[in-house]
Amino acid sequence: MAIVNDQLPPGEDPALLTEEVHDPRRRDFINIAAVSFAGVGAVAIVLPLINQMNPSADVLAQSTTELDVSKIAPGQAIKSSFRKQPLFVRNLTPAEIAEANAVPLSELRDPQTLAERTKAGKENWLITLGVCTHLGCVPLGAGEGENKGPFGGYFCPCHGSAYDTAARIRQGPAPTNLQVPEYAFTNDTTVLVG
Amino acid sequence: MSFPWAKQYEPKQPLMRWLDEKLPLPRLVYNAVGAGYPVPRNLNYFWNFGVLAGLALTLQIVTGIVLAMHYAANAGVAFESVEQIMRDVNAGWFLRYAHANGASMFLLVVYIHIARGLYYGSYKAPREMVWLLGVVIFLLMMATAFMGYVLPWGQMSFWGAQVITGFFSAIPLVGESIRIWLLGGYAPDNAALNRFFSLHYLLPFVTAGVIILHIWALHIPGSNNPTGVDVKGEQDTVPFHPYYTAKDGFGVGVFMLVFAALIFFSPNLLGHPDNYIEANPLSTPAHIVPEWYFLPFYAILKSFTADFIIPAKLWGVLAMFGSILLLFFLPWLDSSPVRSANYRPKYRAFLIVLLFDVLLLGYVGGAEANARNVILGQIASAYYFAHFLIILPMVARSERPRPLPNSITEAVLEKHGGTSPAKTALA
Numbered sequence: 001m002a003i004v005n006d007q008l009p010p011g012e013d014p015a016l017l018t019e020e021v022h023d024p025r026r027r028d029f030i031n032i033a034a035v036s037f038a039g040v041g042a043v044a045i046v047l048p049l050i051n052q053m054n055p056s057a058d059v060l061a062q063s064t065t066e067l068d069v070s071k072i073a074p075g076q077a078i079k080s081s082f083r084k085q086p087l088f089v090r091n092l093t094p095a096e097i098a099e100a101n102a103v104p105l106s107e108l109r110d111p112q113t114l115a116e117r118t119k120a121g122k123e124n125w126l127i128t129l130g131v132c133t134h135l136g137c138v139p140l141g142a143g144e145g146e147n148k149g150p151f152g153g154y155f156c157p158c159h160g161s162a163y164d165t166a167a168r169i170r171q172g173p174a175p176t177n178l179q180v181p182e183y184a185f186t187n188d189t190t191v192l193v194g
Numbered sequence: 195m196s197f198p199w200a201k202q203y204e205p206k207q208p209l210m211r212w213l214d215e216k217l218p219l220p221r222l223v224y225n226a227v228g229a230g231y232p233v234p235r236n237l238n239y240f241w242n243f244g245v246l247a248g249l250a251l252t253l254q255i256v257t258g259i260v261l262a263m264h265y266a267a268n269a270g271v272a273f274e275s276v277e278q279i280m281r282d283v284n285a286g287w288f289l290r291y292a293h294a295n296g297a298s299m300f301l302l303v304v305y306i307h308i309a310r311g312l313y314y315g316s317y318k319a320p321r322e323m324v325w326l327l328g329v330v331i332f333l334l335m336m337a338t339a340f341m342g343y344v345l346p347w348g349q350m351s352f353w354g355a356q357v358i359t360g361f362f363s364a365i366p367l368v369g370e371s372i373r374i375w376l377l378g379g380y381a382p383d384n385a386a387l388n389r390f391f392s393l394h395y396l397l398p399f400v401t402a403g404v405i406i407l408h409i410w411a412l413h414i415p416g417s418n419n420p421t422g423v424d425v426k427g428e429q430d431t432v433p434f435h436p437y438y439t440a441k442d443g444f445g446v447g448v449f450m451l452v453f454a455a456l457i458f459f460s461p462n463l464l465g466h467p468d469n470y471i472e473a474n475p476l477s478t479p480a481h482i483v484p485e486w487y488f489l490p491f492y493a494i495l496k497s498f499t500a501d502f503i504i505p506a507k508l509w510g511v512l513a514m515f516g517s518i519l520l521l522f523f524l525p526w527l528d529s530s531p532v533r534s535a536n537y538r539p540k541y542r543a544f545l546i547v548l549l550f551d552v553l554l555l556g557y558v559g560g561a562e563a564n565a566r567n568v569i570l571g572q573i574a575s576a577y578y579f580a581h582f583l584i585i586l587p588m589v590a591r592s593e594r595p596r597p598l599p600n601s602i603t604e605a606v607l608e609k610h611g612g613t614s615p616a617k618t619a620l621a
Contacts, residue, residue, distance in 0.1 A: 050375075053389070059379045079476055083380040086476045109501070130476075131381075134507055135360035137353065137478040158357070158482050159496060160563055173498070175364075175505035 059083075064194035066186075069125065077142040079130060082181055082193050086130030088142045088154070089191070092165060097123055099152065100166035110176045114166040117180050127183055127191065128167045132156040134174035139163060154178065196413055199428040201229045226409065232431035233438055234419035236606050240314075241417070241438075242445030243307035248405065249446060250300035255398050257293040258342075265345065267391035269384040272347035273472040291461040292453075297339050298464045299453050301487035304332065313545060315422050315533030320415040322525040327408040329521045331401055336518075338397040339487065341390040344382070348469030349479050355382040355390070357482060361495075364511040366504075381475055421605045422533025423598055430602040481562070489559030490552050491517060496563060497575040513575065520582050527582055530590035537596045540589045548581045 024032060065082045069089055072078055077090035092100075097114060105111040118125060130138050139154035139161070140146040149155025150171065151164035161172030168177040183193040203224040205211045214221055224230045264283050266275040279286035308328070311317055317325035340358055344351045359376050363369040378385030416425060425431055432438075456463065464486055468479045484492050491514050498509040535542040551574050558571035599605035 053375050053378055055374060055379050056385065059383070059385060081476060084383050084475055085381045136356040136363075136381075137482065138476060157480055158478060173496075173506050173510070175501070175507045 064192060067191045067193065068189055069191055070189035074124065076144075079142050082129065086138050087181070087193060088126075088128050088130045088167070088178070090126040090128075090142065090167075092124045092126055094124075096152065096165040100164060100168075103164065103168075109169050112166070112168060112177055117166055117168075117177070119183075119185060122185060125185075125191070126165075126167060127193065128178035128180050130154075131179065132158065132161055132174055133169065133176045133178065134159055134161050134172070139178070196225070196230075196416055197232045197425065197428070197431065199431075200225070200232050201433060203228075203230055226413065227439070228435045229433040231413065231416075231434040232425075232428075233417050233434050234425055234430060234602050235432045235437075236419050236421065236602050237417065237438065237441070238420050239441075239445060240306070240310040240420075242442050243303045243310060245442040246303040246445055246449050247300065247307055249449065250296060250303055251398065251401065251405070254293065254296050254300060255402070257289050257296060258395070258398065260289050261293055262395060265391075267345065267388050269347060269387050269473070272345065272387060276346040288457070291457045293342075294465065295453065295456040295461060297342065298456070298485070298487065299449070301335065301339065303449070304335065305487070308332070309549065312548075313535045313542075314418055314420060315528075315530075315535070316418040317525050318528065318531075318533050319525065321412065321418060323411040324408060325525055326522060327404055327411055329518070331404050331408060332521075333518065334397055334401045334404065336488070338394060338401065339485065341394040341397070343485060344387065344390045345394065346469060347387060347473045349471045349473060349477075350466045350469040350482070352382055352473035352475065353478055353482050354484060355386060359386075361511045361514075364505070364508040366508070382473075383475075418533060419602055420534060420536065421599055421602055422537065423600075423602055423605070426601045426603075483560050486556070486560070489557075490555035491559070493555040493557075493559035493571045494575045494578065496559070497568070497571040499568060513579075517575075517578060520579070524582065524586075528586050528590050530593065530595070532595040532598065537598055538589075538593055539596065540593045541586075544581060544585050544589060548578070551577045551581070 063083050065080060065087065067080055067087075067089060069078075069091070072089065072091045074091050075093045075096075077088055080087040080089060100114040105113065114123060114126075117128075130142060132139050134156065135158065137156050137158035139149075139156040141148040141154035141163075147155050147157075149162035151162050153163040153165045153167050153170075155162050156172065156174065159173050161174035162170050163174075163178055164170050166177075167180075169175070181193050183191050186192050203214070203218075203221040205214050205220065210220060213219070221230075261279065264275065264279045264286060266272060276290070279290050281287075283289075311325065311328070340354070344355045355377075359373050359382065362376060363373045365372060374380060376386075377383070378389065416431075419425075466483070471479075483489065494517050495510040495514040498506045498513060500506055502509065530538065530541070532538055535545055554570065554574045555578065558567050558574060561567045599608065
């Protein structure tokens with residue numbers, strides 16, 4: 001940094017300069033300090049510019065959904081929405097629960113038991129996002145008469161991912177099971193999602 | 195820059211002389227696309243497509259600015275505002291159809307422009323920077339086209355946005371956060387639509403800037419030509435104006451005929467009917483496909499169906515982006531000093547196979563994902579990468595090129611039955 005044969009700025013003592021040429025010099029230090037200060041300022045301006053892209057308060061405010069599940073008979077499912085994304089609420093039949101529990105975990109791409117994907121004592125209520133974990137299409141199988149796919153759960157028409165009765169990925173390109181959002185039963189028939 | 199025999203700008207009128215002293219803008223234009231730019235005399239019609247791409251961008255910017263005067267980028271009204279443009283705005287249908295089909299025309303001429311570069315070795319030294327900037331322009335165009343397609347807020351718009359931003363969720367650990375950051379929400383919605391509109395308006399001007407760099411970089415070595423042989427002297431070139439302005443003018447006429455046929459006779463030929471249904475976040479269309487110009491890349495994305503070390507989804511996304519990023523390395527993958535495929539019999543054959551391979555990928559990208567098509571897509575994807583990473587470097591080493599003409603002029607004279615100076619010398 002210090003270039004010794006720099007021209008001597010007027011008013012500086014040559015003796016002092018030759019004795020105390022150290023790296024960085026006082027001038028370099030001022031230079032570094034000024035540029036660093038500007039750099040910190042630039043970062044301080046960039047942060048809000050990046051952060052403005054994140055979900056805004058009104059979008060975040062939509063992040064709870066209350067559902068009444070009393071009208072869903074076993075074997076039926078409804079489509080609702082949570083954070084503007086489709087939400088599947090399914091009342092599993094005992095046969096479907098048995099089918100899900102019969103699958104050995106070693107066979108699964110994303111190993112999870114049905115119990116881990118439902119609430120204790122409410123194993124028949126399978127609540128997942130209706131967003132295929134491949135590229136985000138809405139899988140079929142929640143509506144009446146829709147194709148449930150080879151594993152009796154959900155089937156994504158976009159690229160052929162098939163989910164089982166616990167909405168776990170069994171076949172096709174999707175990497176993980178359908179996501180289970182955070183939710184709680186506030187009473188026997190009401191679910192608060194989010 | 196350019197050649198020493200390039201004509202100099204000599205303004206005759208006092209006003210132009212005055213302007214030239216203060217701001218030599220006419221001089222810049224004269225040297226860039228006027229008589230001051232010497233161009234090889236043997237360019238064929240494939241050399242029209244650069245000018246046509248510039249024309250297409252200009253048309254997109256003009257129609258786009260006008261459409262933005264009528265369009266409302268709000269998820270609540272975007273779809274209606276597009277319908278209002280179609281039904282109520284004076285000549286709105288014409289402007290929108292011109293803009294939508296103009297995008298297809300732009301991509302079409304750019305694909306031919308890229309194929310021209312591949313065939314005649316225009317990516318090779320000393321034009322590597324021209325090629326690299328061209329790939330940047332291509333990436334910018336793809337981003338712009340995608341975001342523009344989202345704006346009408348139909349079903350294909352919405353689900354296209356969902357699927358394409360879904361690519362980012364394939365990134366390990368931070369992918370989902372990046373996706374939410376890009377969308378400004380958990381699914382495409384008003385925030386995403388607004389930012390896409392903002393960027394869709396911005397990126398064409400960025401593209402125009404990179405095009406200026408592309409032309410600047412081109413004008414240092416000058417244009418390539420069908421023989422790939424360097425310009426040796428003044429007899430090898432003609433001034434851009436009037437020779438190639440006239441030749442490009444003919445190309446512009448043909449371009450306009452095709453464009454007009456699309457707009458006036460079949461404006462929705464390249465679109466999807468589903469995009470005339472308003473976006474519905476709770477229902478995916480039965481068959482999601484991107485616009486035709488993305489189909490080959492979509493086929494590569496779909497070709498990865500099994501996990502191998504990393505998830506299939508991440509492979510697909512990496513391969514799709516890789517298939518374009520690969521082009522950045524092309525000037526160094528092909529070590530053959532011969533530029534034009536006319537003198538490279540093996541490379542020429544493989545390049546024609548690549549062309550059919552890309553067309554096959556395009557077919558698979560748009561077709562249903564059944565077992566046969568998945569296999570076809572996998573073979574075609576594998577060949578695409580093999581062409582650039584294996585075949586091209588090997589051919590460059592093993593091939594014995596045909597003898598090159600001594601100069602552009604010799605090639606031209608020989609083609610027209612004259613004797614070449616070399617032959618005369620031998621005789």
